[in-house]
Amino acid sequence: MEQKNKTVSPTKRLRCIVKLGGAAITCKNKLETIDEENLKEVSSHLRQAFVPDSTSANVLGMDWSKRQGQSEAPSFINDFSDQPVADSESFVVVHGAGSFGHFQASKSGVHKGGLSRPLVKAGFVATRISVTSLNLEIVKALAREGIPSIGMSPFSCGWSTCQRNMTEADISMVIKAIDTGFVPVLHGDAVLDTLQECTILSGDVIIRHLAAELKPEFVVFLTDVLGVYDRPPVESGAVLIREIAVHEDGSWSVVKPKLEDTIEFTVASHDTTGGMVTKITEAAMIAKLGIDVYITKAGTDHSVKALSGILKGGIPDDWLGTAIRYMR
Amino acid sequence: MEQKNKTVSPTKRLRCIVKLGGAAITCKNKLETIDEENLKEVSSHLRQAFVPDSTSANVLGMDWSKRQGQSEAPSFINDFSDQPVADSESFVVVHGAGSFGHFQASKSGVHKGGLSRPLVKAGFVATRISVTSLNLEIVKALAREGIPSIGMSPFSCGWSTCQRNMTEADISMVIKAIDTGFVPVLHGDAVLDTLQECTILSGDVIIRHLAAELKPEFVVFLTDVLGVYDRPPVESGAVLIREIAVHEDGSWSVVKPKLEDTIEFTVASHDTTGGMVTKITEAAMIAKLGIDVYITKAGTDHSVKALSGILKGGIPDDWLGTAIRYMR
Numbered sequence A, B: 001m002e003q004k005n006k007t008v009s010p011t012k013r014l015r016c017i018v019k020l021g022g023a024a025i026t027c028k029n030k031l032e033t034i035d036e037e038n039l040k041e042v043s044s045h046l047r048q049a050f051v052p053d054s055t056s057a058n059v060l061g062m063d064w065s066k067r068q069g070q071s072e073a074p075s076f077i078n079d080f081s082d083q084p085v086a087d088s089e090s091f092v093v094v095h096g097a098g099s100f101g102h103f104q105a106s107k108s109g110v111h112k113g114g115l116s117r118p119l120v121k122a123g124f125v126a127t128r129i130s131v132t133s134l135n136l137e138i139v140k141a142l143a144r145e146g147i148p149s150i151g152m153s154p155f156s157c158g159w160s161t162c163q164r165n166m167t168e169a170d171i172s173m174v175i176k177a178i179d180t181g182f183v184p185v186l187h188g189d190a191v192l193d194t195l196q197e198c199t200i201l202s203g204d205v206i207i208r209h210l211a212a213e214l215k216p217e218f219v220v221f222l223t224d225v226l227g228v229y230d231r232p233p234v235e236s237g238a239v240l241i242r243e244i245a246v247h248e249d250g251s252w253s254v255v256k257p258k259l260e261d262t263i264e265f266t267v268a269s270h271d272t273t274g275g276m277v278t279k280i281t282e283a284a285m286i287a288k289l290g291i292d293v294y295i296t297k298a299g300t301d302h303s304v305k306a307l308s309g310i311l312k313g314g315i316p317d318d319w320l321g322t323a324i325r326y327m328r
Helices: A036-050 A075-079 A103-108 A118-144 A174-179 A202-214 A268-270 A276-287 A301-308 B036-051 B075-079 B102-108 B118-142 B172-179 B203-214 B268-272 B276-289 B301-308
Strands: A016-020 A090-093 A149-151 A160-162 A165-168 A183-187 A188-192 A197-201 A218-223 A242-246 A252-256 A294-295 A321-328 B015-022 B091-095 B149-151 B160-162 B165-168 B183-187 B187-195 B198-199 B216-222 B243-246 B250-254 B293-299 B322-326
Touching: A016 A036, A016 A103, A016 A202, A036 A090, A036 A118, A075 A188, A090 A202, A103 A118, A118 A149, A118 A188, A118 A197, A149 A218, A149 B118, A160 B203, A174 A183, A174 A202, A174 B165, A183 A202, A183 B293, A202 A276, A218 A276, A218 A301, A218 B075, A242 A276, A276 A294, A276 A321, A294 A301, A294 B102, A294 B301, B015 B036, B015 B203, B015 B243, B015 B301, B036 B118, B036 B301, B091 B118, B102 B118, B118 B149, B118 B187, B118 B198, B172 B183, B172 B203, B183 B203, B203 B276, B216 B276, B216 B301, B243 B276, B276 B293, B293 B301
Parallel strands: A016 A090, A016 A218, A090 A183, A149 A183, A160 A188, A218 A294, A242 A321, B015 B091, B015 B216, B091 B183, B149 B183, B160 B187, B216 B293, B243 B322
Antiparallel strands: A160 A165, A188 A197, A242 A252, A294 A321, B160 B165, B187 B198, B243 B250, B293 B322
16 A cells, blocks of 8 residues: 655654444434434543543533524533643544445445546535534534544545555644644545545545554444454354454454354355454454554443553453454 | 645636635524525525536435435435536635634634633634534535535645644645535634644635635625625715726725725724725735636625626626726
8 A cells, every 4th residue: 555645743652543433323224313322422431531530520511512492602611711731642533434424425336436427426425415414423522522523534634545545645634633632533535536536435444544654552443232243243142252363474363262163254244244354354454563453332331441441451351342462 | 925835736727716705604693503595595606607507407416415304315316317417617615604613713712822721722623613514514505506515624634824824735635626526615714823823714814825826717705795895884875896906016996986085994994894904905915816806795696797707808887796806
């Protein structure tokens, strides 16, 4: 993957990159509907993990929008003490699309390119409207928890692809935002492609790229299931994979639990579980950089633990999720 | 103004840059309220001016969002003919904030900088949430008229200032968007400042910069009054300035109407008319590049004429607005 990047390095080490899975924060089968309760819970967990000394009682809300049914800005704005406060720990959020964007993209075939076709061009515009709407809602939810969130669209950042591989991804603005104490919130987006004119850049590809460039201490994927299973989690007897070791040659193996049968992730399980093999492969590429990856369920105590970073010291037996780590 | 820009030039000449004044598309005294009727009218006028052969009956809507009260995507999506269509003429939209953003920015003093103060940092986040909300609604309104609009935030584009003067403004992505047939929609934004940490970058400064770099055929400012008056338009006897000539040294004079008294734009008129002297000064800097500037009222026949470009051949007597042109 050839990259043209400005050589800017962050001045402090990035603590974490968090992927908010689309399925965890939107209602899967309801077009463009946010799972408000889950999103609020996840935002609160992110605050607890990364904003020191914050409690739900002393949050300094940063979304000053008019609330539904009100004509005035919220009154808490007058409560701001103007003393300098400690910066929150640095992290980046990347979210998927869930029930936003997917419909528009698949209806028009944006991922296949061809902007001279009116359906593709309109679908490109429609997809960006949908994913930026979701991005705005996530930025607002985080800001309401006192997280200084800043929406940044890959398209506007100038990121583009060649034959669906990322070629231009200038992350200097992401770094500047982190260094000034903000939390960039990026998302899967419709982008320009030098060969096929346009395509979809997925949140997972963005995470892998950011992880390679920013070298966070760890990466957390928050999804709608506890982690990676040996077969679709709805099937009886599905076993949660607790720990995966990634080897020097990029291959990976299950360390825990010790299963009697060799685990086989078939194409069928790939299809029905929302791409678990793809997910492990993506995570393995990050882990190979020496960066631990934790996959767990959004809104649970397990996600609170993963976000806190304590798993780096070892995975407790009562933690439910999948840890993917490089074994030298 | 030192500029660090990539040297990318658009492959076709830009037809027009349109400024949508905040006062023209939002309700001035109602916090975060869009003037839906005006926005729809303005969007329709932009379609008529720049999308060839389009009528309100054959519009290919590009906002596929779920409509309020509906659970499905709009059905017109199935009507897309998949024949290549002529590109719309190239133009760029820059909008102001109106009743979005101003409250958040002034309450926190974002323009004065100082991100270590919690009020400023929160205000920065709150301002961006507010202006990007408005941007999304304008992009949607344009897309509903079949204009392939793409929201682009100056912050995400990596634009920044030094002591409130623009220093970094990489417009390569704006150019790429234009060249692939999209209509970039930019806005006044909260941005980083190398000296005072942060500030507000106004829509007018963005327009001046884009005009200098992209050399459009003409620039149109759509506002909530007919144009520039010799005194606050609410005062009795206020006279609409029809034509202003900009001279080689950057000074300007009123050409039409021929007024008996010398026109004096006092500081008082500046204050009460929303910065008319500032407006003329900004427009004069663009006109000095040889680019005609037309200021007129959004949603009127006069704005339709200005957007069509026919004023370049001469200003008809029945056109109401202010034309600002370079006179050699």
